[in-house]
Amino acid sequence: MPTQNQNTWSFLEHVSRALNNKAGFRSTAQEQQFLFRALEAGLATPQIFSLRKYCEPASYTDLHKRDIQDGAFTKNRIMEHSSRPAVKLNLMNGALVQTRPQPKEREQWSSKLEFLLAVAGHIIGAFFVPYVLFLFTCGIPLFFLETTLGQYTSQGGITCWRKICPLFEGLGYGSQVVVLYTGVYYIIILAWAFLYLFSSFGSELPWASCNNYWNTESCKEFSKGNITDNSPEKSTSPVVEFWERRILGLSEGIEQIGNVRWDLALCLLLAWIICYFCVWKGVKSTGKVVYFTATFPYLMLIVLLVRGLTLPGAMNGITFYLYPDPTRLKDPQALNCSRLLKTCVLTALGSYNKYDNNCYRDCVYLCLLNSLTSFVAGFAIFSVLGFMADEQGMDISMVAESGPGLAFIAYPRAVALMPLPQLWAIFFFIMIIFLGLDSEFVYHEALVTSISDMYPSFFQIGHRRKILLLFICVASFLIGLFMVTEGGLYVFQLFDYYACSGMTLLTFAILQSICVGWVYGADRLYDCIEDMIGYRPWSFMKICWKYLTPVICTGTFIFSLVKYTPLKFNNVYEYPWWGYGIGGFFTLSSTLLVPLWMIYLVGTTPGSMQERLRVLCTPAEDLPDPKLRKTRLNGVVTFETFTDLLTLRTEQTEKSSPHRDVV
Numbered sequence: 014m015p016t017q018n019q020n021t022w023s024f025l026e027h028v029s030r031a032l033n034n035k036a037g038f039r040s041t042a043q044e045q046q047f048l049f050r051a052l053e054a055g056l057a058t059p060q061i062f063s064l065r066k067y068c069e070p071a072s073y074t075d076l077h078k079r080d081i082q083d084g085a086f087t088k089n090r091i092m093e094h095s096s097r098p099a100v101k102l103n104l105m106n107g108a109l110v111q112t113r114p115q116p117k118e119r120e121q122w123s124s125k126l127e128f129l130l131a132v133a134g135h136i137i138g139a140f141f142v143p144y145v146l147f148l149f150t151c152g153i154p155l156f157f158l159e160t161t162l163g164q165y166t167s168q169g170g171i172t173c174w175r176k177i178c179p180l181f182e183g184l185g186y187g188s189q190v191v192v193l194y195t196g197v198y199y200i201i202i203l204a205w206a207f208l209y210l211f212s213s214f215g216s217e218l219p220w221a222s223c224n225n226y227w228n229t230e231s232c233k234e235f236s237k238g239n240i241t242d243n244s245p246e247k248s249t250s251p252v253v254e255f256w257e258r259r260i261l262g263l264s265e266g267i268e269q270i271g272n273v274r275w276d277l278a279l280c281l282l283l284a285w286i287i288c289y290f291c292v293w294k295g296v297k298s299t300g301k302v303v304y305f306t307a308t309f310p311y312l313m314l315i316v317l318l319v320r321g322l323t324l325p326g327a328m329n330g331i332t333f334y335l336y337p338d339p340t341r342l343k344d345p346q347a348l349n350c351s352r353l354l355k356t357c358v359l360t361a362l363g364s365y366n367k368y369d370n371n372c373y374r375d376c377v378y379l380c381l382l383n384s385l386t387s388f389v390a391g392f393a394i395f396s397v398l399g400f401m402a403d404e405q406g407m408d409i410s411m412v413a414e415s416g417p418g419l420a421f422i423a424y425p426r427a428v429a430l431m432p433l434p435q436l437w438a439i440f441f442f443i444m445i446i447f448l449g450l451d452s453e454f455v456y457h458e459a460l461v462t463s464i465s466d467m468y469p470s471f472f473q474i475g476h477r478r479k480i481l482l483l484f485i486c487v488a489s490f491l492i493g494l495f496m497v498t499e500g501g502l503y504v505f506q507l508f509d510y511y512a513c514s515g516m517t518l519l520t521f522a523i524l525q526s527i528c529v530g531w532v533y534g535a536d537r538l539y540d541c542i543e544d545m546i547g548y549r550p551w552s553f554m555k556i557c558w559k560y561l562t563p564v565i566c567t568g569t570f571i572f573s574l575v576k577y578t579p580l581k582f583n584n585v586y587e588y589p590w591w592g593y594g595i596g597g598f599f600t601l602s603s604t605l606l607v608p609l610w611m612i613y614l615v616g617t618t619p620g621s622m623q624e625r626l627r628v629l630c631t632p633a634e635d636l637p638d639p640k641l642r643k644t645r646l647n648g649v650v651t652f653e654t655f656t657d658l659l660t661l662r663t664e665q666t667e668k669s670s671p672h673r674d675v676v
Contacts, residue, residue, distance in 0.1 A: 121366070121367060147565065148380065148384060149553075149557075150557055150561045150565050151522065151561075151562050151565055152380055152383075153376065153554075154526075154557035154558055154561075154562050155522055155526070155562060156359060156376050156379070157373060157377075158526075158538075159359035159360045159525070160359045160362070160363035160375070160376050161372055161538065161541075161542055161545075162360055162363070163361060163363030163364035164363040164364065164368065164370060164372050164545065165368075165542075165545060165637070166364065166636060167364050168360075168364055169185075169361045169364060169459070169464075169465070169466040169467075170188050170192070170357060170360045170361055170459060170463040171185030171186060171189060171463045171464075172185070172463070172466045172467055173360050174528070175633070176633035176635075177636075178528050178533050178629075178630055178632065179614060179628075179630075180611055180615075180626070180629035180630055181532070181607070181611075182610055182614070183606045183607035183608070183609065183610030184521065184524055184607055186606045186610060187521065187603040187604060187605075188357035188521055189459075189460055189464075190603040191357050191521070191603050192357045192358060192456050192459055192460050193460060193485075193489075194508060194513050194603070195357075195456055195512075195513045196453060196456035197489045197492050197493055197508070198493070198509065199453065199456070200281065200284050200285065200449065200453050200489070200493065201281065201496045201497065201501070201505055202417070202445070203280075203445075203446055203449040203450065203453070204277050204278075204281040204493075204497060205260060205417070206420075206442045207283060207442075208260055208276060208277060208280050209260070209421065209425070209438070209442045210439065213439050214435070218425075218429050218435060218438060219255055219259070220251050220252040220254075220255035220256070220425055220426070221234075221251060221252075221429040221434065222234060222251055223251050223254075225251075225255075225259070227255070228251060228258075229249070229258075231248050231249050232248070232249055232250070232251055233249065233250065250426065252425050252426040253422060255425075256421050256422055260274075260421070261501070261502055262274055262499045263502060264500045266500065266582075267500050267503035267507075267588060267592050268500075268589060269499065270498050270499065270500040270501075270504075271499025271500050272498060272499060273494055273497060273498050274497050278494060278497050281490065281497055282490065284453070285486050285489070285490045287450060288450065288453045288454065288457060289482060289483065291450070292454055292458055292461070292482060293479045293482055293483075294479075295458070295478070296365045296458065299454050299458055303451060305447075306447045306450050306451040306454070309443075309444070309447050310444045310447050310448050311386075314389065314390060314444065316440060317393045317397070317437070317441065317444070318389065318392055318393040318396070320397075320437065321392070321396030321397045324396060324397065324399075324431070325400060325403055326399045326400045326402060326403025326404065327396035327397075327399050327400055328396075328399065329399040329403060329409055330395035330398045330399020330400065330409055331395055331396055332399075333398075333399065333409045333410070357459065357518075357521070358456060358458075360459075361458060361459035361462040361463060362458070364462065364466075369546065369547075370546075373542065373546055373550045374546075394419070395409075397424060397427040397428075398412050398423060398424075398427060400427060400430070400431075401423070401430060404430050412426075412427075417502075424441060425438065425441075428441060457482065457486070461478065461481055461482050461485065464481060465478050496508075503582055503588070503592070507580065507588075507592065507595055507596045507599065510580045510596060511580070511596035511597065511599040512603070515573065516573055516574065517600055517604060519566050519569060519570045520604045522562065522563075523566045526557075526558050526559070526562045526563040526566070530555075530558035530559035530560075530563070531559065532630050533630075533632065535559050536555070538558075540639045540640075541637070541639050543639065544637065579593055580593070580596065614629055
């Protein structure tokens, strides 16, 4: 008498033969139960699914019935089964029995538009002369790489690298240190912008005149037609005094850190409160907020662009903006593509996408949007600077500034010369605030996601994730108080110069390219991408990951290292030795985590050196298997294929990803 397992295998063979000749196919109640179990386990193919009409719904349990509509599974239900994580299954009494409960599913963006807006609001505003040179060889490939890894693994910035290649797990830790540094110092810009915004609601802009309590005797109003040659040699403008004396209370150096500027501290607190309540519910809240914070700046940009182009002298500014300056290629800051590398956060954002989201198309469009926005923003800014230069009879090169000076000195000075200056000042600083808030949302969503994904069973309980976010916000606010003191701008410049740009991001870009291109394998990642989006991307991306990106970033890194000059505030003030020591700590505290973690893992992994490296370079077993999914969904099933599927399913590890998407 045949056993239960023999009956099961006989039924499998019966199913295989019936696929091409369904006429007369009938099944017993036990076989119907097994067929349902096969579908439930995700072993369905279009052919197997087509046999559902030969199974009577009455033979299923009540649990099965609720998934049946008019005697058939819905399309969404079958798609759900086809993308479930691998689980360990056993054959018991002729049926597949799942030995582990399904983990809690990962939170997802409510719509693709929320993901696009979150990223778009984060990447606006980084245009350099050699931008195009790096855009297609470094910017887009690395943007696509990080987003793809997040979507494929459904993990944040740390556990993603742990699953892809444990040897490079230090990349995750180091990148999140950079995210933490960036979130701490970047929000200071919001505090400045809030104070400028509040100061704009008056009968006169406070930086337009020298009649304020903070002005000095050397303050000189550079009004229309006022040529600087006729001004006192040591005179200062009211906008500079407003910035340095009213906003910052700037001291002589970092040695004189001074007192906290409490008006700035309150603005900083306001920014953190807004940030917390926009992020505390995860992407469900962040996704709704970015509908406004990411789109409103575009509206303001268009308004400011139209206004700027209609001002006298605007064409002089645009000519200066578009005229190429070859001497800039000697400047390592101009050649540094790190501002294009919006790394460290895209993995977390991509992890909330559905598994079959077309991340390739999204990334290309978003990077092109970034370039177009930066290009158009240049017209809006330099048209206004051209107007200011024309009004004051100055060369535009004398009024064009970069960094904080552009947003808080040059542009406010130009706005003060316009009709209705309060209106344009309000528009400009609201745009700055929304851009900054959107970036802060991304930084802290990425950081919280990365930490909570390391301990999902702990942080998914109750309000622990919100408490984690609150702790990060409070700690970051307290650290940020050092940057709203009288010497705070010197600390801010240390963060900007050493911690969050330059050689730090170039280092991570090089290591990411090496890890994916050579260790994990660009071809293997292309298989994963094909499984997600249904086709293989342009092979140029693979060439970039393996060759162009690491070579160009390494060349830029070496050039920056050779041309390195210590930070000087306003190109005049030199920091003390311990100030440069703090800057060095900012850089090394993130980059050194990669080799140190490698040494730790190699030292603690058992086996010979070859065995250790093989284990540490092997991806996690619970990642989606493109070959298994392709076999299941390709529409051709034989008895051998079906049994292979069952064997592969049975041998899958119990350690399934706690965050796999349900498509």
